[in-house]
Amino acid sequence: MDRLKGKVAVVTGSTSGIGVGIARLFAAEGAKVVICGRRQEKGQAVVDQIAKEGGEAFYHFMDMTDTASVEKLFADTAEKYGKIDVLVNNAANVGLKDGRVDEVTLEMWDQIFQSDIRGTFFATKCVLPYLQKNENGGSIINIGSMASCGGDLSSTAYACAKAGVDMLTKYTALQYGKQNVRCNCVRPGLIVTPENEARVPQALKDIFTSNIMVNRYGCPEDIGYMCVYLASDESSYVTGQVVNVDGGLNSHVSTVAQFRQMNSRTW
Numbered sequence: 001m002d003r004l005k006g007k008v009a010v011v012t013g014s015t016s017g018i019g020v021g022i023a024r025l026f027a028a029e030g031a032k033v034v035i036c037g038r039r040q041e042k043g044q045a046v047v048d049q050i051a052k053e054g055g056e057a058f059y060h061f062m063d064m065t066d067t068a069s070v071e072k073l074f075a076d077t078a079e080k081y082g083k084i085d086v087l088v089n090n091a092a093n094v095g096l097k098d099g100r101v102d103e104v105t106l107e108m109w110d111q112i113f114q115s116d117i118r119g120t121f122f123a124t125k126c127v128l129p130y131l132q133k134n135e136n137g138g139s140i141i142n143i144g145s146m147a148s149c150g151g152d153l154s155s156t157a158y159a160c161a162k163a164g165v166d167m168l169t170k171y172t173a174l175q176y177g178k179q180n181v182r183c184n185c186v187r188p189g190l191i192v193t194p195e196n197e198a199r200v201p202q203a204l205k206d207i208f209t210s211n212i213m214v215n216r217y218g219c220p221e222d223i224g225y226m227c228v229y230l231a232s233d234e235s236s237y238v239t240g241q242v243v244n245v246d247g248g249l250n251s252h253v254s255t256v257a258q259f260r261q262m263n264s265r266t267w
Contacts, residue, residue: 003232005030008081010073012062012123013091015042017193018143021220022088022227027055029228034077036062037091064091064119074126084130086231089120089165090143098157109157116161117168124172128181137180141230142169143223144187144242149250162187166242173240182239184230189246191218210257213248 004026014023015037027033027050035043035050035057043059050057058080062073077084093115098108124140131138147159148166165185172183190208192200208217226245229235244250259266 001029003029003228003234004086007031007085007231008034008077008083009086009088009231010034010036010077010084010127011088011090012064012119013037014088015039015046016195018188018191018220018223019088019090020046021193021222021224022090023057024050024053024055025221025224025228026086026231027057028053029232031055031086031231032081033057034060034073036060036073038063062091064115064123067122070119070123071126074130078130083134084127085134085138086141087123087127087131087138088141088143088227088231089123091119091123092116092143093158099154101156104157112157113161113164116158117164120165121168124168124183128176131181132176132179134180136233137182139231139235140172140181140183141227142183142185144169144185146187146189146244146246146250148187149244169242170240177239182230182235184235184239185242186223186226186230187242187244187246188223189218189244189249191220191223193220207257208249210260211249211252212246213251216247218245218247 009026009031011019011023011033013019014035023033023035023046035046037043040059040061047057047059060073060076061069063069074084093112098104098112120142142165144165145162147155148163169183169185205217222245226243
């Protein structure tokens with residue numbers, strides 16, 4: 001349980017959902033974890049939970065749309081712990097129902113891009129000097145989305161923003177790899193969290209499970225385990241990668257579920 005022992009990790013958007021799953025696993029593996037987001041009460045609850053489980057964490061306010069709060073997050077973390085080893089760019093405005101091209105307003109587009117790609121870019125920009133100071137560099141893990149894998153009937157702005165996260169990952173990995181800074185992206189599939197479970201209709205779960213290669217949809221820990229690997233020294237030769245953690249959803253042709261219902265292998 002010491003895969004991240006001695007490391008300091010900042011997990012943005014870790015007051016709920018996937019971020020909590022990542023943060024708890026990081027702490028369980030020995031990292032000192034910074035819980036950050038806009039909701040202090042929820043953030044402190046995560047800190048208390050981690051402490052109860054024997055880990056170490058503290059809460060810091062952060063608003064991804066406020067550059068001053070992002071800069072302060074990293075400055076205060078470095079002052080408290082003397083370094084930063086890992087950044088997980090998890091905070092985002094999901095915006096899954098933002099609409100078709102003709103329906104999306106400029107205001108909607110700008111709002112989603114501000115939180116989902118602008119925020120990820122700025123947090124990466126801010127953390128780089130801290131990672132470069134480390135003898136062994138550091139790891140940046142961007143949380144992307146399967147929405148960037150192909151076209152869909154809606155979610156236009158969100159998908160385009162997350163596609164930008166994919167490419168930002170590759171550029172960061174290339175430009176700073178020689179300074180021992182790695183950058184990878186994790187694309188979650190359908191992840192059902194304690195916060196969203198009641199809002200995910202059974203019909204949506206059925207659609208996904210009929211297309212997923214395994215017998216269940218995902219949970220926050222599924223993303224957390226991949227992030228632990230990418231944050232650890234075990235992945236020191238892995239960078240610039242966009243990894244799908246989606247139960248195999250995007251690894252087959254789109255007609256599989258329909259042919260399975262027909263008890264047929266092909267037409």
